[in-house]
Amino acid sequence: MYLCNMIMASLGFLHLTLVDILDIALVAAIIYAAIRWIKGSSAMNIFIAIIILLICRIVAVSIGMKMLSSLLGTLLDVGAIALIVIFQPEIRRFLNRIGSSAGKTIGSRRFLRWLLPSKALVNVDDNSVDEIARACREMGEQKTGALIILRKRNSLEDIVNTGDRIDAKISSRLIQNIFFKNSPLHDGAMVIADGRILAARCTLPISERADLPASFGMRHKAAMGISEQTDADVIVVSEQTGRVSFVRDSQITVITSINVLKLLIKGEKETTSE
Numbered sequence: 001m002y003l004c005n006m007i008m009a010s011l012g013f014l015h016l017t018l019v020d021i022l023d024i025a026l027v028a029a030i031i032y033a034a035i036r037w038i039k040g041s042s043a044m045n046i047f048i049a050i051i052i053l054l055i056c057r058i059v060a061v062s063i064g065m066k067m068l069s070s071l072l073g074t075l076l077d078v079g080a081i082a083l084i085v086i087f088q089p090e091i092r093r094f095l096n097r098i099g100s101s102a103g104k105t106i107g108s109r110r111f112l113r114w115l116l117p118s119k120a121l122v123n124v125d126d127n128s129v130d131e132i133a134r135a136c137r138e139m140g141e142q143k144t145g146a147l148i149i150l151r152k153r154n155s156l157e158d159i160v161n162t163g164d165r166i167d168a169k170i171s172s173r174l175i176q177n178i179f180f181k182n183s184p185l186h187d188g189a190m191v192i193a194d195g196r197i198l199a200a201r202c203t204l205p206i207s208e209r210a211d212l213p214a215s216f217g218m219r220h221k222a223a224m225g226i227s228e229q230t231d232a233d234v235i236v237v238s239e240q241t242g243r244v245s246f247v248r249d250s251q252i253t254v255i256t257s258i259n260v261l262k263l264l265i266k267g268e269k270e271t272t273s274e
Helices: 002-011 018-038 044-062 066-086 088-108 110-115 126-142 172-179 218-229 258-266
Strands: 146-150 164-169 189-193 196-202 233-237 244-248 251-254
Touching: 018 044, 044 066, 066 088, 126 146, 126 172, 126 233, 126 244, 126 258, 146 172, 146 218, 164 172, 172 189, 172 196, 218 233, 218 244, 218 251, 233 258, 244 258
Parallel strands: 146 189
Antiparallel strands: 146 233, 164 196, 189 196, 233 244, 244 251
């Protein structure tokens, strides 16, 4: 018992205050949240290595190993810039989730809406919903691959700029013609907002998640990628199976009927993971 107390005293853990306990709890919560956000990504192993180095430095400082603690401290300090580059997708996704959650909170509280006015949620009208759903159903029956982005609060201007601007009224025939395999605009994503088809042949970021099913093709990975970085909804029509899927907040729902797709587009139904 005496030896145990000596060890704890040397490590500085013998006299804990309420602030120390709160500090440990907050750090543990941050580490847990970070692991959840990057779980399944290529950055997971790097993050674990950083945590190990950080723990080793804390122990080295506590027991007075000046040379080792200095070496580890220098290594961690110099690696800070490299970490920002390595974790750039995860940091962007993390900040976007915080912003999206804050936007939803502001939108649901009258006082916060008055204090911090936010951009109104962009929705499509009932006629546009019918046209989009009809196009997806027919493309699914014909096994025509498609990737449709439904813009919400985020402007997606950087995504629109990667493709060809159209600015046309939404119609089922136009959507099908754009995604027809011999069309010069079929390869890429379509962006829809404010009852208009804004652009086609747009390039989307690809998700780096390693836990996605092997059956997911590039369209599904692109849908997950844009969903991770923005608040947009995405409709995917598989060219191999004709299956229609809906992606919201990085959750994929397989569409079982045209009515389910309409409800999801309108935001009247929550998504469920596949």
